[in-house]
Amino acid sequence: MSRFRTRSAIMVATAVALALGYVAPVAAQDVALRGLGRFDGWRENALIGYGLVTGLAGSGDTRRSGVTRQALQNVLSRLGTTVSEDQISSRNVAVVMVIATLPASANVGDRIDVTVSSVGDARSLAGGTLLMTPLLGPDQHAYALAQGPLVAGGYNFESQLNQQQRNYPTTALLQGGATVESAVDAHILRKDGQVSFLLSDPSFSTARNISDAINARFGVGSALAKSADEVTVRYAGDPAQLTGFLAQLEGLLVHPDSTPRVVVNERTGTIVAGGNVQISSVAISQGDIKVTIKAENVASQPNFVSGFASDVRSLVVTNTKLDVDDSAGDTVVRFPNTTVADLVQGLFRAHVNTRRIISILQAIKAAGALHAEIMVQ
Structure with missing residues (x-):
């Protein structure tokens, strides 16, 4: 496509976009x-606890985790069983941290969700059961007790150096697994x-x-x-x-007074802007300069009549070729006073990709023509 045809297509697409976009901004509703x-x-409160998960099919903490053996020994001693750390070698147990969020208003007996995550070197918490764990607030007071079977959103199986893993099985959810023991009120x-x-x-x-x-x-x-x-x-x-x-x-x-913002996500190519984000009259020059460097390595081998020479080596020669290509589709587009929605729509119809649109918006902001805050995620 010739440069004239490319420029004409872009100008026509931009004109159509602007013609469709000349709509008065909608006023913010009450x-x-x-x-x-x-x-x-009126605020939520964070809770945290430290407990044990049992019933793991050999995917728990190894013997290298002394904390796990000590915690299991403490639990068994409270239940009337006396064992030494040397007698504990099971991999069906894992030490975990338990976190939950206490609502601003909660009564005794209410159920709240709990998230459990491994602390040691366990491979998976799938199929495990959390033992009774008190959940403490910042004041070290126990506000809830958590206990029950875990639901892990993944798995990790390993056999003879073969391993298959899905998602992150060292974190699990216990829905409604904690019971509020101390009432709170805002x-x-x-x-x-x-x-x-x-x-x-x-x-x-x-x-x-x-x-x-x-x-x-x-x-x-x-x-x-x-x-x-x-x-x-x-x-x-x-x-x-x-x-x-x-x-x-x-x-x-x-009636709220909304702050003008343009949110762009470079990873997903998403651009979100309010319909009332204004852009002053601006001219945009969009073009590419492509630089290509090609390197070719050639080895020059020395020729010997007879015998070997220890101080003679092969010579590697690098030939470099530099090409500079000016894009034939360079163009200048003028936008009158308009909105970000009109600008983005016009640039999309002009076949400008999202990454370039983000750069254009940042340049317009630097030029003082974009009257909004740009938030890049």
Whole structure:
């Protein structure tokens, strides 16, 4: 294809893309307050424990793991059996770390999921059973007890130097395998009679809109936007009725001020941008210069009339050829004031690959024409 035809095709495709893209950006819709953040004090809590997994078919820790033998000895001694470490040689046991997440509000007897991962040199946890393991919080208090059969998402079999493995069998899941033993409840109402709402995406405009919506619903002075990520709400009612008040707050509709962002993932070639991300008038020159280097090694063998010479060796000669190819499809495309969606659509129709589009977006941002934050994953 000639250079003129290539340029014409790109310009036509770009013009079509721009013509299809001239649509007014859709205004952000009102969102319930619960979708914009959380109340201060309403948070999950991490739990951790240390235990043993038994019932492994020879895929547990080896004798090199002294921690495993000591842990098994401690468990058996608590159950009334006295054994020495030398008598423990089974590979059906593995030492594991157990982690879980305790909800912000939990009652005694609630079930939570548990993740188990090997600590020693076990090959697989498939088919194992976790023995009773207390799960501790940061205050070293046991909030839950975990026990039960494991579900591993893979396997590892080995025989006579042949090995087959799928996924990571040294990590397993115990669904509903932990029972909450200590009730927890979130403390949302502060001593001064205020409730704090924390924004997940800090924005001064959104914080002001939240404050205005609360004041319009509960009266002037009920809420105050303290910063871009916190809005305080005054509550003077009965603490027993706090749940109903918070339910009304969560249901309030607020107009959020979204931050313009362009998210690009170079590995998968994904580009995600809001429909209102604007680009000022810009001209893009896209072209390639391909450099090819070819090296050819040739050995020059010395010729002898007779005998050998210890100081004579073969000579290796390298011939290098350098080729520079200017792409015949170079073009310059001009975009008026438009959006990222229009730009990406036009470049795709111009057969510009994703990797180049990412470079173009970064160049436009550096030129000051892209009015958004670029996040590269």
